Amino acid sequence: MAKVEIHCPICSKWDNIEIADDAAKNVTKGLLAINITAGMICEHSFIAYVDKNLIVRDTFIADFKVETNESSTTQEVEELTIPDTESIKFDLIKLNIPEVLMAYVFKATFLGEKIIIISEEEFLYNHVINFFTHIMRDFFNIEIITISNDDFKGNKKDYEDYIVFRNREIIQDKNKIINPKKLEIEKTIAKKFNSEFELVPALIILRNEIQKVYEFSKTIAELIKNRENKPLTSKMLIDHIEEKYREAIQMPFLRLLIDIVKNYFKVEVPKIDGVTDFLGFL
Numbered sequence: 001m002a003k004v005e006i007h008c009p010i011c012s013k014w015d016n017i018e019i020a021d022d023a024a025k026n027v028t029k030g031l032l033a034i035n036i037t038a039g040m041i042c043e044h045s046f047i048a049y050v051d052k053n054l055i056v057r058d059t060f061i062a063d064f065k066v067e068t069n070e071s072s073t074t075q076e077v078e079e080l081t082i083p084d085t086e087s088i089k090f091d092l093i094k095l096n097i098p099e100v101l102m103a104y105v106f107k108a109t110f111l112g113e114k115i116i117i118i119s120e121e122e123f124l125y126n127h128v129i130n131f132f133t134h135i136m137r138d139f140f141n142i143e144i145i146t147i148s149n150d151d152f153k154g155n156k157k158d159y160e161d162y163i164v165f166r167n168r169e170i171i172q173d174k175n176k177i178i179n180p181k182k183l184e185i186e187k188t189i190a191k192k193f194n195s196e197f198e199l200v201p202a203l204i205i206l207r208n209e210i211q212k213v214y215e216f217s218k219t220i221a222e223l224i225k226n227r228e229n230k231p232l233t234s235k236m237l238i239d240h241i242e243e244k245y246r247e248a249i250q251m252p253f254l255r256l257l258i259d260i261v262k263n264y265f266k267v268e269v270p271k272i273d274g275v276t277d278f279l280g281f282l
Helices: 021-025 090-096 099-110 122-136 149-154 184-195 199-227 234-245 251-263
Strands: 002-007 014-019 031-036 046-050 056-060 076-080 114-118 144-147 162-166 169-172
Touching: 002 031, 002 046, 002 056, 014 031, 031 199, 056 199, 090 122, 090 199, 099 114, 099 122, 099 162, 099 184, 099 199, 099 251, 114 149, 122 144, 122 199, 184 199, 184 251, 199 234, 199 251, 234 251
Parallel strands: 114 144, 114 162
Antiparallel strands: 002 014, 031 046, 031 076, 046 056, 162 169
């Protein structure tokens, strides 16, 4: 048995968790997802991602578990691997997709908008589409295409309902969906991906962040629908997320979630005390 020192992201208690030798040896291209259940370290449950050197690269708190095929005597584990590297050249993504452009795509996707990325580098097209499709898979639906500037200009009528980006520029956004000054959460998510040097941890951390946005906003959408226009406050929403996911969120994150509830999940959002003053659409 190999031992991994794992700290709870909620209360900071820690313990050495045993994993099967075979499971540890098999972590070559991916990460090991370890389901830490209540009672193993403390009363909290979460997922720890461990690399081939048995170092914890990230943790994730959720009210669901990673599906696994193998188990040891102490916990379930799964090796998480990246997609086929021929379909996505991740080094090219990091070199050619600026952080702000990634944030733009996140925002547009979160709000259910169709996206065009203008690029003259045709060899990048499939890699860019496959990258964003992969990180959104199982969470947000994404409709994204990549075309040249000439193709866009020559067929503008076909793309009137798309938000269009080129490098760091917003070329078309008729409904003013994207406000470059209000992308702090999306930029933070992109930064987490770009600041991680190792590819697999970078992808898992990125998908965890996308999943968090999706699950939290879906939860708020369900809460609003179930309350049938009864009064809500920002504190009630923040407390609801913390109670369900054991994660405290701040107002900028809540504002993004409510924006997603209205635009992606198409739920009518009532006046919410403590939030209305910050949101133009309420």
